Each structure stands twice: as C-alpha cells, then as structure tokens.
Amino acid sequence: MKEQFDFIGKRYIAYIISLLLILGSWGYGLYKGPKFGIDFTGGVLVQIKIDGNVMPEKIRKVFNDSVVGKGLTVQKIRNTDEFILKVPVNSEPNKIVDEIKQKLQRTFADKVDILRVEMIGPAIGKELREKGLMAVLYSMIAILVYVAWRFESVFAVTSVVALLHDSLITVGMLMATGREFNLPVVAAILTIIGYSINDTIVVFDRIRENMKKYKNSKQFEELVNESINQTLSRTVITALTTFFVVLCLFLFGGSTINNFSFALLVGIIVGTYSSVFIASSLVVDWYRIRYRK
Amino acid sequence: MKDLKWRIFVIVLVLFSALYATFTNKVNLGLDLQGGTHLVLQVDIEKALENEVSTYMREIHSLLKEKGIPVLDVKREKTIINLELLDSGKVTDAERLLQNRYGTIFNLKKVGTTLTLTLRSSYVVKEEERLCNQALETIRNRIDQLGVAEPIIVRSGKDRIIVELPGIKDPERAKKILGKVAKLEFKQVVDAAPTKEELIEKAGGKISDDEEILVQEIKKKGKIVGKMFYLVKREPILTGAYLKDAYPGVDQYNMPAVNFEFKDQGAKIFKEYTASHIGTRLGIVLDNKIQSAPVIQSQIGAKGQITGQFTYQEAKDLAIVLRAGALPAPVKIVEETTIGPSLGKKSIEKGVKSAVVGLIIVMVFMAFYYKVSGVIADVALIMNVVLLWALLAILGATLTLPGIAGYILTIGMSVDANVIIFERIKEELDKGRSLISAVEIGFSSAWGTILDANITTLVSAAVLFQFGTGPIKGFAVTLSLGILCSMFTAVFVTKVLLDVIIKYRAKLFSI
Numbered sequence: 166m167k168e169q170f171d172f173i174g175k176r177y178i179a180y181i182i183s184l185l186l187i188l189g190s191w192g193y194g195l196y197k198g199p200k201f202g203i204d205f206t207g208g209v210l211v212q213i214k215i216d217g218n219v220m221p222e223k224i225r226k227v228f229n230d231s232v233v234g235k236g237l238t239v240q241k242i243r244n245t246d247e248f249i250l251k252v253p254v255n256s257e258p259n260k261i262v263d264e265i266k267q268k269l270q271r272t273f274a275d276k277v278d279i280l281r282v283e284m285i286g287p288a289i290g291k292e293l294r295e296k297g298l299m300a301v302l303y304s305m306i307a308i309l310v311y312v313a314w315r316f317e318s319v320f321a322v323t324s325v326v327a328l329l330h331d332s333l334i335t336v337g338m339l340m341a342t343g344r345e346f347n348l349p350v351v352a353a354i355l356t357i358i359g360y361s362i363n364d365t366i367v368v369f370d371r372i373r374e375n376m377k378k379y380k381n382s383k384q385f386e387e388l389v390n391e392s393i394n395q396t397l398s399r400t401v402i403t404a405l406t407t408f409f410v411v412l413c414l415f416l417f418g419g420s421t422i423n424n425f426s427f428a429l430l431v432g433i434i435v436g437t438y439s440s441v442f443i444a445s446s447l448v449v450d451w452y453r454i455r456y457r458k
Numbered sequence: 459m460k461d462l463k464w465r466i467f468v469i470v471l472v473l474f475s476a477l478y479a480t481f482t483n484k485v486n487l488g489l490d491l492q493g494g495t496h497l498v499l500q501v502d503i504e505k506a507l508e509n510e511v512s513t514y515m516r517e518i519h520s521l522l523k524e525k526g527i528p529v530l531d532v533k534r535e536k537t538i539i540n541l542e543l544l545d546s547g548k549v550t551d552a553e554r555l556l557q558n559r560y561g562t563i564f565n566l567k568k569v570g571t572t573l574t575l576t577l578r579s580s581y582v583v584k585e586e587e588r589l590c591n592q593a594l595e596t597i598r599n600r601i602d603q604l605g606v607a608e609p610i611i612v613r614s615g616k617d618r619i620i621v622e623l624p625g626i627k628d629p630e631r632a633k634k635i636l637g638k639v640a641k642l643e644f645k646q647v648v649d650a651a652p653t654k655e656e657l658i659e660k661a662g663g664k665i666s667d668d669e670e671i672l673v674q675e676i677k678k679k680g681k682i683v684g685k686m687f688y689l690v691k692r693e694p695i696l697t698g699a700y701l702k703d704a705y706p707g708v709d710q711y712n713m714p715a716v717n718f719e720f721k722d723q724g725a726k727i728f729k730e731y732t733a734s735h736i737g738t739r740l741g742i743v744l745d746n747k748i749q750s751a752p753v754i755q756s757q758i759g760a761k762g763q764i765t766g767q768f769t770y771q772e773a774k775d776l777a778i779v780l781r782a783g784a785l786p787a788p789v790k791i792v793e794e795t796t797i798g799p800s801l802g803k804k805s806i807e808k809g810v811k812s813a814v815v816g817l818i819i820v821m822v823f824m825a826f827y828y829k830v831s832g833v834i835a836d837v838a839l840i841m842n843v844v845l846l847w848a849l850l851a852i853l854g855a856t857l858t859l860p861g862i863a864g865y866i867l868t869i870g871m872s873v874d875a876n877v878i879i880f881e882r883i884k885e886e887l888d889k890g891r892s893l894i895s896a897v898e899i900g901f902s903s904a905w906g907t908i909l910d911a912n913i914t915t916l917v918s919a920a921v922l923f924q925f926g927t928g929p930i931k932g933f934a935v936t937l938s939l940g941i942l943c944s945m946f947t948a949v950f951v952t953k954v955l956l957d958v959i960i961k962y963r964a965k966l967f968s969i
Contacts, residue, residue, distance in 0.1 A: 212801070259637075259791055263630065280801040282629070286792035289498065300925035304918040311917060315910055349860060352922055352930045356867065356937065359918035363871075363911040367878065370907040399881040403874040406823060410816035410870035414863055417815065419808040421490075421801075422863055429867070 170397075173390040176446035183443060186435075187333050194340025202347025202424075203283060205297070207254040207290030209261045212281035214247045215273055224248060227272050233264050242420050247280065249420075254287045281421075297351040301332065304355055308362050316369055323447035324365045327439045331361045335432045339424070349425035357432030360407065364400060364440035371396050372445065385452055389445050397441070404437040462961070465954045472946075473841065476848035483851035488858035490929055491806050493799035494624035495632060499789045501593045501617045503586050504536070506787030507577065510585070511537045514563070516667065516692075518556065518575075527552050530571075539564075539575040546571050586616060592786040594619055599782035600635055619789070629796045631775065639745050639788050640779035642698030644728075645672075645690040647739035647751050657687045668692050672741065674748035677767040688748050690741045695731050700724025702760075704780035706773040709765045714773035716764045718780065725760035733757040742766075744776075809862035817843070817869050824873060828880050829968035834955045835876040835948070842872050842940070842947040849939050861932030868940025874911070875948035879904045880969055893960060893967060901953055908949065912941050 172179075203210050215224075221239040228234040236253045252261050262284050269277050285293075305325050313321035332354050339346055371392040379388055411433060415426040489496050515534050518541070522529050528544040543549055553568055556575070564575040594613055601609050601621070610622035626632055648669060651657035657671060658664070665671065670692050676684040702721045709715040720728055732740075732754050742749045742764050749766040768776065821839065824832035846868065850857060883900035891899065916938050923934035959967055 259633070259794075262794070266630065278798065278800065279796075280798045282794060282796040284791070284794040286500075286790075289793050296925050300921050303924075304921040307917045307921060308914055311914060348926075348930060352860065352926065352933055355918045355922045356933075359915035359937075360871070362914040362918070363874070366911045366914060367907055370910060374903075395885070396881075399874075399877050402827065402877045402881075403871070406820045406873050406877075407867070407870035409819045409823065410812075410866050413812040413816035413819070414866050417808055417812040418863065419805060421805060422859060425860070425863065 169390065169394045171390060172393045172442060173386050173446060173449055176442065176449070179442035179446065183330060183334075183439075187330070187337060190334060190337025190341045194337055197340065197343060199340045200343065200345045202345045202350075203251065203253075203285050203290070204348040205290050205294045205346065207258070207285050207287035209250075209252045209258050209265070210281070210283040211250045211262070211265050211279065212247060213250065213269060214245070214278040214280055216246065216276045219246070219248075219273075221248060224250070224269075227268050228265075231264060231268065233261055233268070245420075247420075254290065256287075258284045258286060293348060297348060300351060301354060301358070304358055305329070308358070312362070312366070312369075316373060319448055319451050320369050323444055323451065324362055324369070326447055327365055327444040328358050328361055330439050330443055331357055331432060331436045334435045335428055338431045339428060342427075344424050344427060347424060349422060350428045353425050353428035353432060356429060357436055360433060361436030361439060364403070364436060365444040367399060368393055368396050368440055368445055369448075372448070386449050389449050393441060393445055400437060400441060404433060408433050462954065462957055465950070466958070469841075469951055469954060472845070476845050479848040479852045480844070483854070485847065485850045486854065486856040487802075487806075488856045488861065488929060488932055489622055489624060489795070489802075490797050490859045491802045491857065491862075492624055493797050493802040494622065495626050495629040495797075496793075496795040497621040497623075497633065497636065497791055498614070498793035499593075499597070499619045499621060499636065500792045501590050501619065502788040502790060503589055503617050506589055507537050507582065507585060508534075511539060511577065514560065515539050518560070519667070521555070521559070522552060525551075525555060527555075537577050541573040541575070543571045543573065549573070589786045590617060590619070593789060596783050596785050597621065597636055597789075600779060601632075603778045603782055604632060604635065606632075618792070625799065629794075631771075633791055633794070635775050635778060637789055637791055638775075638779050639785045640698065640776075640782075641743075641745050641784045642701070642780060643694035643743040644696045645692075645694050645741040645743055646735070647688050647690050647741045649689040650739070650751065651687055652685070654687050657689055661689055665689060672743060672746060672748050674751065686748070688741055688751060690743070690748075694743070695740075696720070696724055696727055698780060698784050700727070701780055704777045706770070706777045707763065709763060713765065714768045714770040715766075716768070716773050716777050716780065718762055718764065720760045720762075722760075728762075729757060729759050805859050806862075809859060809866075813862065813866045813869065816866050820869055820873060824876070828876075830959065830966055831880055831883075831956065831969040834952055834959070835873055835880070837955060838876065838947040838951045839869065839873055841951055842943050843869065845943045845947065846936065846940050849943065850936065853939075855935055855939075856932055857936070858929040858932030860929045861936045864933040864936035865940065867937060868944065871915075872940060872944030872948055875904075875908045875944055876952055878907055878911075879949070879952065884969055887969070893964065897953075897956055897960065901949070905949065908945065912945060915941055 221241050224239045225237060228237055233252055238251045240249045242249065250265060262282055266279060269279070305328055308328065309321050309325050312324050335354060335357060336346070339350065372389055375388050375392050411426060411429045415423070415430050418426050512534055515532060518539070519529060519532050527548045529541060530544045531542040533540045543552055549568060549571055553566055553573060556564070556573070557566055560575070563578060563581050565578055567574040567576070590613055594611060597619060598611050601611060601623070606623045606626055608624055610620070612620050614620045621636065623632060649657060649660055651660060654671060668691060669689055672688050672690055674686040674688060675682045676686060700720050700723060702719045704716055704718040707715055707717040736754050736756065739751045739753050741751045749764055764776070821836045824835050826832065828835060846865065879900050882904045883896050886896035886899050887893070919934045919938040919941070923931055923938070926934055
C-alpha cells in the first residue's frame, strides 16, 4: 500500500483555512466595495480604440461639460490603446450612447474606432440580477436532489455545502481583486459548481464502493481517508488539465472574457481543494456526531 | 474480442459522418464574433392602452350626451375612467347602456352617481398579444427595408422583441428607424399662433372637446430654432394606414422631402376633402407633431408631399418607416449590444489561440504522464474536438465567444473520463491483475463514476442554458455537447484503441 496522507486528520486545519479565506476575501472585498457590471446595474459601456498615446484623463475631459461626465469611468486596457468607458444607470441610456459617440468622433475624428457598445436599461439589470441568483440556487437544488437520489442524503447536503464554499470564495476573490461581478461571472460560477461536484462525486463514489467492500471492518474515518487517497491522483491530474486550458483562456482569451476566466481559474483551484479537504471531511463529522448520540 | 471489428467500424463511420457534416454544414457565428447589433425592444403597452382608453372616453362622453344623459364630469387616470353623472335617476340607464356597448372591454362599478370603468383583464391580455404581434410585424417590415442580411426578430416574454442585426454598419440609424412610432395623420387646421396662450385666446379662451393643440418645431440645419402652435381637429381626415407608398424626393425649393401615394380609398377621401376645403390649411402630423401645414391650393388626388426642413437622410428614413407602417405602440430600446467587426475578428483569433495552446499542453501532458495510453487518450481528444464541431454544425448552433470558452473548457475536462479509467487500471495492475482483466475492470468500474460525475455537470449546464442570454447560452450548449461527446470518445473510442493495442502489440502497452 502506498503511503497515505492523512486528510481527515488534518480537516480542522482545512476548515479554519476555508473560513479564513471566505471571511478574508469577503471582508476585504466589501471593505473595498464590490463592483458590479452594467448588466446588473444598468448603464452604458463603450469600448474604443484610439490611435496614438492618449491618456484616460484626456478622454474624461471630453465629457467634462456633458451629462455623460457624471459617474463616467475611463479605464485603459493594459498593453493596448483601447479604453473602456462606463456610465452608470440613467433614465435615458440611449441618449448617453449617442452623446458618447458624437463627442468622441468630434474630438478624435477618424483616430477613434468604436469597438463595442453595451446598453442595459435599469429594469433589465434588476431582472438579470435576480435571474443570476436564481440560476445558482436552482442548480444547487438540482444537484442536491440528484446526489440524494444516487447516494445518501448526507452526501447530498455536504456536497452542496462544499459548492456553497466554492462559490463564496470565488465571489470573494473577485471582489477582493477589484474585479467586476457580471453575467459571465455567474456563468463561470455555475460551471464551477458543475466542475466541483464532478470532483466530489468521484471521491464519494469511491467511499461508497469501499463501504460495501469493508462492511464494518474498518473505521469510517480511515475508510474515507483511504478513498480520498485512492482518487487523489485522478483529482490532481484532471484539475491540472482543466487548469491548463483555463489558464490559456485567461492569458490569451482577451479582455472581454477576462473576469469570466479569472472566476473559472479561482473556482477550479477552490473546487479541487474543497473536494479533497472539505466535502468528505464534512461527511465524517456528520457520521461522528450521529454516532455519539 | 470478435466484436472489435464492429466497434472499429462504428468509430470510422462516426468520424466520416462528422467530417462530412463539417464540410456540408456551417457553424454560425454569433454577433459577438462577426460583429453586429443586438437590441431588445420593449413595447410600451401601458401607453398604448392609455391612448385607447382616452379615445373610448371621448366616445362614451358623446354617446351619453346623445342619449340625453347629462355628465357632470369625466376624468381619466391612466386606464381608469371616472364618470360623474348629474342626474341620480339616470345612473342605472347609463350603466345599462355602457354595459351593452362596452361590456367586453370595461368592468363597470357604480358608487352613488359615479361610474368607474376599468379595463377587463381578458381585454388587456388580448390587446397585449395584438399590439406585440403587430409591432413585431412592423419592425420586421422596417428591417426588410433596411436591407440587413439574415436578421433575427423574435418576441421574448410578454412585451419584448429581440432584434439581431449581423454586420450592420450604422447601428444608430437602425435604432432610430426601429424606435420611431411613425404615426402619420392628416388633420384640419383651425388656427395657428406662435404661442399656446395666444392660440387659446384666439379660440375664445377655451378649446372644444373635438379640437387639440399641436406643436411644430421649426428647424434650421437640424437644430430647433422656433416653435409654432396649431389648433387642429382631433379626428384625422386620413392616417398613414391609407398610404400605398412613400419615397424620398425634393420639394419646389430643391429641399429634401418625402413623396407619398395613397391607396385608392385614401385617394378618394383626400380628393373629396381637398376639393371642398380649398384655401384652408392642412396639418400633416407625424407622431403628434406638425410636420408642415400647407394651404390647400387646389384639389389633390392620390399623390402628395411632406416637407419640413429634413436632411436627405431623414427624408430617406422617414420614407422607410412610412412604407413599413406605424408601430401600434411606442417602443423603447431597453438593451443594446453592438460589436464592431474588428473586435469580433480579434475575439476569434484570441479564442483559437487559447484553444490551440490549451489543446497542445493537455495532449503533451497526457502523453507524458500516461505514455502510450496517454497518446490513445489524445487521439480520443482530437476526435472529441472534431465531433463537437460537427455536432454544432448539424444542430445549426451559433458559436459565441463564451461558446469558444466552453469549447476550450471541454478540452480540459473531457480527458477526465480517461484519467478516471487509467488510474483505475493502474490500481488493478498494482494489485497484480493481468493486463486484460485490469483494463476490463478499469473500464467497467469507472463507468458508473463517469456517468454520475458528468450528469451533475450537465445539470448545471442545463440551468445555465435556461437562464442565460444569447452568448451565455452558447457557452452552455458547447459545454454540454462537449461532455456528451467525451462520453463517447473517452470511453468507447479509448477502449477500442486499447483493445487493438493489447490484441496486436501488447508489448507496446504502457500506462
């Protein structure tokens, strides 16, 4: 038998690390103030490219004496001559779009190229916010039901707790790094939920198999630990291959889906960690509490 | 292993059909990749209903007068009409009369001498349906006039219309054309004055019920430089519904104008009216604003002209909307995404680059870690990439930027099934099993795990598909199709290839 790492024995350390990660990222993120994309707040986003070395300040100045100027943020995309202009919710978003285009074209003439325009009305923003939250909730409920059906309800509850853990840390990390929370990020979280549950189920599957194999001849803690170790190389390799491709997406995928790939990147690390350290440990603790009674 | 040949045949068949499908069908590119404009329009049903109710209110008022039922006061609050009758003895008469005539439209409630009319919900639902469908039809007509290739125009929810215009060059113009109500009316002008107050004074301090005041904006070089107020008859002589055609032209001073032509019935009405009203002014009203108010010089037949300080572009666009017909209710653009063609192209390049680099890394890693078995997994992976593309082509799916991300993610995740199987085979070999039985057990015991693990991923992808908008939907589609494909390639194809190696070149096997 290969040497085994005592995951279950170290589980309290893992709990503390997770708690610190959640509290730390959320605390810092909330302190910094979370940023929401215009798809959740409503507003206007214009991505432009200006030839020559133009400073964001100069673009901001263009709108100094205009309604657009209120709440306008100009952000330069690193290593390019592209900028993202954002104006938060307004009662007449269509006019804002018009004004931005006209003013830019008047000032920079044919040096400016408008690459992308997004406008979300305030009512739609509210709708998307609710829809996004519901989607995360529904997928967790669906997974809860499926896992409860295929395994025992203990496994279902603990795997969903692990998923909640993954989502919380991913969102926390986004906030802490000052990244925007938008619709693609919700998609990323749903993907992470799918990925992380996949990981967890492979371990649970092995626990179930070993439970049949050993009947009551082995301590449950020991059995779970052995199952984690048996599936460990699979967990690590799959995490690596997935991590590689997501890293490629993060590095080469471009600014449009950068937040999305960042969320995936964090989620895959956290999801793998939770499958190994958190999900099965929670099952052990559940059994211990029930056994004592 | 007698069935090995059959299984090889299945793989070859699938591969060839996939390649065939790839070359005969085309994968559509989403707006975020090919450039274009995505709009969500909201039909202002509330406003349209208010307009309808206000017409009914005038109708009811004059009906009651006609029947000798005196009305003390009539008021409208949004879509609710409050009628206050003078004579308490006639309330029941009025109620019965209105119930007969308007019973299918309004609910009636009687309190003392006050009758309250509220719209029936069945009527509201019917109107919503009618207004939205008519708006959709009008918008489709206008887009046809604009000449956009392969537009998508669909209803979404109860009062929204989604419009996708691929490759459009001037989204601002499209937005203006789609958002214009374009209600054209011809009304009799009673009087005109430079201010509202003066006009009311001239009318004797009070304007009657069948008249209204409309404004004309006087423009110079596109800017509003002055205003003129007109007292006109409320009831139009003719509306845009009688138009047969409209096209841009020039007026007598060589300024841009819109020429129009009436249908036969409209021409007849117009001829009769102009013949009997020579010397009076005719108000040409567009969206409740006076465009021009020419004096009728002689009888006019089927053809006419709208002037009013247009630019050439404005005249051209006005002709388009008049030809396509008026919107039954105002629409508001509540969401817009416009992607320039250069950004779309760059997104494709970036997506392809990420995919290729990711694919190479994963393949090298698998070959390095699992040796010959890893190479087999790589072959299965390539096949997965091909199959997924073919499936997208066959289903006529639209590839979006997040869709490419889903594709890339599939590359990383689809080897998972292989990893689960290979790890299991390794374990069984460690226990001292023979190669053949280790492979058999590896596959059979891993199958349940793979199924469970993939179904949960599919569940979250399904939720994603359900709630997502366009591009996100594309992500959910490629991700779930990729997972389904991987169950075939990573399990079935890998098993066949392993069986072939074990049968013919067992020495080569390594894991």
